[in-house]
Amino acid sequence: MPGDYAIDVHGLVKRFGRKTAVAGVDIQMPRGEVWGFLGPNGSGKTTTIRMICGLLKVTEGTGECLGYDIQRDAARIRELTGYMTQKFSFWTDMTIRENLEFVARLYRLPHTRQTVDETLETLGLSHRQHQLSGALSGGWKQRLALAAVTMHHPQLLLLDEPTAGVDPQARRDFWDEIHHLSLQGMTVLVSTHYMDEAERCDRIVYLAHGEKIVEGRVPDVIDRSGLLTFRGEGDGVRRLADDIKNEPGVEHVAYFGSALHVSGKDRAAIQSALDKHKTPDVSWSEVRTSLEDAFIALSAEAGEDKRVHA
Numbered sequence: 348m349p350g351d352y353a354i355d356v357h358g359l360v361k362r363f364g365r366k367t368a369v370a371g372v373d374i375q376m377p378r379g380e381v382w383g384f385l386g387p388n389g390s391g392k393t394t395t396i397r398m399i400c401g402l403l404k405v406t407e408g409t410g411e412c413l414g415y416d417i418q419r420d421a422a423r424i425r426e427l428t429g430y431m432t433q434k435f436s437f438w439t440d441m442t443i444r445e446n447l448e449f450v451a452r453l454y455r456l457p458h459t460r461q462t463v464d465e466t467l468e469t470l471g472l473s474h475r476q477h478q479l480s481g482a483l484s485g486g487w488k489q490r491l492a493l494a495a496v497t498m499h500h501p502q503l504l505l506l507d508e509p510t511a512g513v514d515p516q517a518r519r520d521f522w523d524e525i526h527h528l529s530l531q532g533m534t535v536l537v538s539t540h541y542m543d544e545a546e547r548c549d550r551i552v553y554l555a556h557g558e559k560i561v562e563g564r565v566p567d568v569i570d571r572s573g574l575l576t577f578r579g580e581g582d583g584v585r586r587l588a589d590d591i592k593n594e595p596g597v598e599h600v601a602y603f604g605s606a607l608h609v610s611g612k613d614r615a616a617i618q619s620a621l622d623k624h625k626t627p628d629v630s631w632s633e634v635r636t637s638l639e640d641a642f643i644a645l646s647a648e649a650g651e652d653k654r655v656h657a
């Protein structure tokens with residue numbers, strides 16, 4: 348099989364007129380892994396994905412996807428890839444089965460009936476195959492879209508915010524399916540804004556303003572942020588937020604239900620801030636820094652919008 352990496356791209360740049368959407372991104376993603384692609388709105392995730400699968404011409408940069416050159420072999424890459432766009436569409440007045448048969452014919456897949464049967468079975472859609480697609484709930488629509496993009500047995504799945512607006516149980520089911528596909532050898536790159544989804548990935552890549560800010564396993568990304576976090580619980584803890592926020596060395600203060608999380612890089616400074624605002628009914632303990640806080644800190648370090656710290 349050509350190439351050790353499913354995705355091996357260097358210095359990808361995409362400019363739309365004077366706007367630089369992607370400003371030099373490198374990704375080396377081994378085959379068979381599940382990676383999360385994160386970053387604020389407009390940070391360049393979709394544009395990067397579309398360059399990787401040959402749907403968008405790169406302005407600068409080189410690379411291979413599944414061992415094929417992203418500029419020269421775009422058509423071949425598209426055959427071997429399943430790409431689920433943010434706004435995937437299907438015929439709402441056709442049944443699930445009819446939609447999948449339509450896609451199968453579009454891809455000129457052999458043995459249409461059998462292929463569709465297998466796809467329905469794999470994704471747990473068999474019992475719903477005669478339902479009109481337009482009547483499906485958000486979670487089942489997502490499942491149908493996944494069925495449509497996996498039917499030709501791609502080696503690489505590129506999923507662009509596949510679970511946006513889907514309820515937690517459906518998101519969980521969707522992720523079970525992603526891991527199931529990964530166990531069958533598929534490589535999966537998923538863009539998401541959900542931190543719990545990021546935690547399910549082998550590795551995450553975080554973009555901001557078209558640049559890769561950080562890449563790694565979740566615990567490593569959290570470590571790299573250098574943040575320490577303390578959780579305060581007890582009556583009145585939320586009233587302390589504004590005062591603690593203004594203490595030196597305190598970088599983030601966030602509400603978690605009735606608790607308060609205080610983060611910063613300097614242990615002594617945080618401790619002295621907490622001591623200063625000590626009250627008998629509030630207790631503090633050190634907890635794991637959240638991935639969200641780590642991203643905010645890393646983005647700020649990289650020159651991202653510093654208003655997030657205000």
Ligand SMILES: Nc1ncnc2c1ncn2[C@@H]1O[C@H](COP(=O)(O)OP(=O)(O)OP(=O)(O)O)[C@@H](O)[C@H]1O
Nearest residue numbers: 363366367368386387388389390391392393394395
């Ligand atoms: N065809 C286009 N023409 C001009 N600008 C574009 C085009 N496509 C994307 N952009 C711009 O490029 C930047 C990156 O967009 P992109 O859609 O890749 O971001 P994203 O990280 O996927 O965002 P989101 O999380 O909102 O989906 C944005 O500023 C966007 O407006």
